[in-house]
Amino acid sequence: METLLSHSFDYLSSTSPQKIRKGLRQVEGLLAQICMSKTTNPANKRHSMLALGSTPPPSSPKKLTDLHQDPAYREFFKLQQSFQWNVCMRLISCLERLLGKESNGTNDLLVIQTLELIQGVLLLHPPSRELFAREIYMNLFLDLLDPQNCPAIQSATLLTLVTSLLDHPVNTRTFETLDGLLVVTSLFKSRTTSREVKMKLVEFLYFYLMPETAPAPKLTTSATNTAILGGRGKELAAAFADHRRRETINTQAGGEQDGKTRSTEDKQSILSKYLNNVQDLVEDLKEGGGPFGVGS
Structure with missing residues (x-):
């Protein structure tokens, strides 16, 4: 796995769109191998191949609850704890370089693909979300929500932004500090914003x-590694769940941040400064009418 990551990182650091695309495909292939199940019953596989000619049966996605039992996932998680092999960091650096290039069809597709891979990495390795407590990285998302960018980039950015904020109130505080709500609501109010993007904005x-939950106590590095690499599935599952819930205040982000959680009412008060009729959204959310089906 280290060899594959090393090759993909070399391609991602290139200035050539062709090499960047190859690096992104290699990362995508690695994530797909981790997330997709393989046929383990030879008889079933032989029967399927006979039925379909020479085409092997399609793989099916693994359940999230089963990932901790997978050796490939365990190895991937272990490597992501290291700065040298952290995929999210490399994708962020690639995204920064892509943003410095002239906007065109080829570059836009690479930006979208990079954003989609960041989503996948953040779901497979939740601790990498801590990177977005830093303003320099959160600002990338806000730059991508510029009205001049194409709707596909804006939509992909919003989904990646949500993934970066999941279970991490500190990241949300960074988003608020950078006037992220102003950026989002301004895009929503703009007449040039496409209907699809406006739906994503809603x-x-x-x-x-949604109300935030208090983060669990931070795990030490040694305790984290012990839980992840201890060899017992229940320990890994518990550690994985803790990582999805825990919150870290990254003092390297330019000083301590407000790590307090906020209720729906708190957020309503803040959002009301930028948008009218927020009360309607809140009532819809509490009644379970929102897109997430969340009730009170």
Whole structure:
């Protein structure tokens, strides 16, 4: 796995669109191998191949609850704890370089693909979300929500932004500090914003208004590694769940941040400064009418 990551990182650091695309495909292939099940019954596989000619049966997605039992996932998680092999960091660096290039069809597709891979990595390795407590990285999302960018980039950015904020109130505080709500609501109010993007913006606002839960106590590095690499499935599952819930205040982000959680009412008060009729969104959310089906 280290060899594959090393090759993909070399391609991602290139200035050539062709090499960047190859690096992104290699990362995508790795994530697909981790997430997709393989046929384990030879008889079933032989029967399927006979029925379909020479085409092997399609793989099926693994359940999230089963991932901790997979050796490939365990190895991937272990490597992501290291700065040298952290995929999210490399994708962020690639995204920064892509943003520095002239906007065109080829570059836009690479940006979208990079954003989609960041989503996948953040779901497979939740601790990488801590990177977005830093303003320099959160600002990338806000730059991508510029009205001049194509709707596909804006939509992909909103989904990746949600993934970066999941279970991490500190990241949400960074988003608020950088006037992220102003960026989002301004895009929503703009007449040039496509209908598809406006729908994604409404979904994001529903997500933002959800009440936050207090983060679990931070695990030490040694305790984290012990839980992840201890060899017993229940320990890994518990550690994985803790990582999805825990919150870390990253003092390297330019000083301590407000790590306090906020209720729906708190967020309603903040959002009301930028958008009218927020009360309607809140009532819809509490009645379970939002896109996430969340009730009170």
